[in-house]
Amino acid sequence: MKKGYIGIDIGSISTKGVVVDEKNTIIASDYLWTEGDPMNAVKRLLKSLEKQIKGKDIKVVAVGTTGSARKLIGAVTNASVVKNEITAHAIGTTTLYPGVNTIFEIGGQDSKIIIIENGYVVDYAMNTLCAAGTGSFLSSQAHRLGVSVEDFGSIALTSKQPTNIAARCTVFAESDLVHKAQMGHKKEDIIAGLCKAVVTNYLNNVGKGKRIKAPIVFQGGVSKNIGVKKAFEDAVGCEVTVDANGHLMGAFGVAILAKKSGIERDFDFNITALDFKTKGFECPKCANHCEIMCVYRDNKLIDSWGNKCDNGAIRVNN
Amino acid sequence: MTKVNEEIVACFPQWGNYSHAFKFLIERGFGVKYMTPPPITRRTLELGSRHSPDYVCVPFKYCLGCYLEALEQGANCLMQIFGACRLNYYGELAEQILRDLGYQFEFMNMAEIKWTSPRSIVEHMRKINPNVSIAKVVAALPTMVNMIKLIDKFDDFLRHNIGFEVNEGDFENLAKEFYASLYNIQSGKQLKRIKKDYLRRLKKIPVNKPAKTLKVGMVGDYYTVQEPFSNYYMEKELAAMGMEVYRDMNLTNTLIHNQWKKRHRFAKKYAKFNPGATATFTISEALSYVKQGMDGVIQVKSFGCTPEVDSMPILQNISNDYRIPILNFSFDSQTSETGIKTRLEAFYDMVIARKNTGKGEKA
Incomplete structure (x- = not known):
């Protein structure tokens, strides 16, 4: 059983994903359109990655997310690392081109x-x-x-x-x-x-x-x-x-960061079958009207963000 | 244009934490009621933007929004300061816009005062209160000045330490209490007591500060760098990442102890001439931060602030010469918060990797 690390880069236009092994080799990758629906794009991406590593005896132990939807997808995939795309790109590129x-x-x-x-x-x-x-x-x-x-x-x-x-x-x-x-x-x-x-x-x-x-x-x-x-x-x-993989560099970088973080979490490709919902609303508690985003897994709240003050905090009950 | 017998309620736009100091001067010195401006929210900015020229610098939009909210809540005497840039037109423009909207109010525009003529000064002071006693105003000034100095001192300590507090919220809770205690100050004596009490308590807050910390300096235009809402609470964000934040720009260092000459001399190597407004301060502060060995400098400015735009290439030169990153942020009424977060996070990754504290990842 080899360890695998997933890196996902969810951009405005396209969603990129890679699976790397412990030697930083890309074993699986895909590139598809986000089509304004990051959640679905990631589900499609994960299905594709799962298919590519099937039978290769790889166990995914950590996930890293980057790109503009990094926070949302980080919550959904229970990511070990959620990193901005500038650092992710730098890490990915310098790994290949020191x-x-x-x-x-x-x-x-x-x-x-x-x-x-x-x-x-x-x-x-x-x-x-x-x-x-x-x-x-x-x-x-x-x-x-x-x-x-x-x-x-x-x-x-x-x-x-x-x-x-x-x-x-x-x-x-x-x-x-x-x-x-x-x-x-x-x-x-x-x-x-x-x-x-x-x-x-x-x-x-x-x-x-x-x-x-x-x-x-x-x-x-x-x-x-x-x-x-x-x-x-x-x-x-x-x-x-x-680089031939230039379009994947953000995903590659964040996969390496996930590996380096040493935080290993159970990851199951089954999340593609789970039902994730997001609900955005404007907090009515003051005139700031913060846009608060809540993420639900099977109708259970798993994360929320967007509030500027404690009035708008929504606690996740575990 | 205040109606006869109507109580005068004066208001100065929201700006950092200084409103209680202005309140003291207006109430104790001028003898009229002061309205603490409502805290800035998104509504303030929306109101201000709706009635402002689209391309005006953002501080104007904040001020106008603040006037509108203050008028709604019963203020009837508004004030504006003067400056070395478009700020000089702020008062005139805001007054005209508000009059066109049909509001009735008195407007004290300091840009219109001839500061060499005592008569002109008194004339304008009478706009706030027709029966103003000059002696009382003069008597109130020292306490206001001391209050501002105290606020700046308190905030400086907070900026340096809040990122390392042991119990989350200690500093902010004390700060809230501190500002509230300034609200109803009656005398200089009372201020002295508050000063002693709060500075002692401030220094007693447990902090877990390592010997080597990441230090970052803030520079930028007068309003944006001082008003936390307008820079998206950047100081707070940086502190939350565990950085020590420095900011020299405040009222103490500009109006009370004007350091212009010193700043200008210090920045000479990089800026022989003054690009206007606060640009010399920006350049000179950035230079002093890098000379002090800070890990990074962040420039915040309102979109379209020409003096600050002019200082950008100079900051780039300083950054190249001292090999310290200097990051620029331009804020408009339509700035995306995601973009700010991304760049701030990357900034943190960069300085920590450079510092090589072992926590950062080698790129």
Whole structure:
């Protein structure tokens, strides 16, 4: 019987999961769409992971969660570790690339930059104010241009003269893109221009003032887009590494953290069959109107959060 | 515009823990009733945002929301201070917005006072109370100043220690009691007793403080760094993670013992000229924190605060030179709390890993 550790990264757009063994090797993984329902996405994910490790004699002893729904899923899976995605990504990446100095990460709704020195995070920045230049922006623009987002990168590479696109803001980028298309610019040039715009926006925004030093690893869903990777390499003037598992790095990192935590808890894949419910409500006890979230397993309250003061505290009776 | 014979009820917007000190000055000095502004809640911000220009800096929205709630509850004389930035327009703009909404009130706008002209000062003081006695106001000033100093002293100690309390809630309970005791202070003598009593009790609270702690310094614009609601109770969050929090920006260090010259000189290497408002303080405080060997600095600012935006690249230089992380937070009326939590947690992971206390995980 080997020990296994699950890492789950529940992002706004996609849900990622891995099972690693004691040597940090990924034995199972999956990547699927969150579709606005993290609970269901995780159930689907766990089913898939269970299928992949079936018959391999692995016992899951710890779970780690990260991503924007980390708290909710952490409660549901009784996770040993609930960690923010910045640390999770840093841990995952430095495990695979110990010498890395800079991590570029562009996900569905946010983008971040992590600066690492001698294996330690020394600086980071995260863009949460606006979605310009993130995955959701690219996929909506791909849709507008009538190409699938998966082909976006390869089409971009065929361009010889990328069109200039104003990408400071999603709304302006969109109108500029329509304008350039109506002017007669070729589709591949516009697509390459968009990739370039994403990179310019990223470097001017989250990357502003940061010491960007090679080796650089680029990850997150958008790293699968070779057009953006190429645009990054042109902009920073050195090679940018994209790992085949780059999209799983957050999940991988948090699985390692779960392993390192040493907290082992019984985990049963059966939770996919259990009924989890969440109930959100506004606390009426003062004018703060905190949004309180309660999580129920089979109609029994297992966790709640969101209150700013004791008036809104809901105690779990065990 | 207060109606004749109507009792005057003055109010200054909610700002940190100072309201009791203002109350003392207004009631003892000016001789009119003071309304402690209702605590800031989400409703305050919603009210303020609804009636403010969208792109105004957030402190204005808080102030306006506070005025609206105070007017609802019967205040009829509002006040606003002056400053070295848009703050100078706050009073005029808020007054106009409130008048347009149909409210009747007196407005004492300190930005309109000509401070070199005693006549102008007295004229404006009469707005609060037409029969004001200057002698009484002057007599009340020292106690108010001492009260502010005491509040700052108390809060400083709290910030340094609350993260290490043995019994959860000890500090907060004492703080609540302390502020309540300031509510009805009648004299300087009484204040002295309170000072002795509470500082003694404060220092007696059991703490479990290791020899080496994680220290973090807070800098930022005047309002955001001082009003806990507007920075999402960041000091509390940091303390809950087990950090010692430092914050030099308070009334004692700015109005009472104005350190501007000293601060400006200290920051000279990084900022030859003053970027305006509190930016020099921000830069100089951040520099002094890193020189004192703190583990990190956090800058909180309201979205669109130009002087603080100008200080960001300078802070980045300090961070690069001293190799200490400096994190920036911009707050708007529509900030996502999840984003703040994520970055704060990552900040904690980062400083603890750097400190290498053994608890942090090597990335």
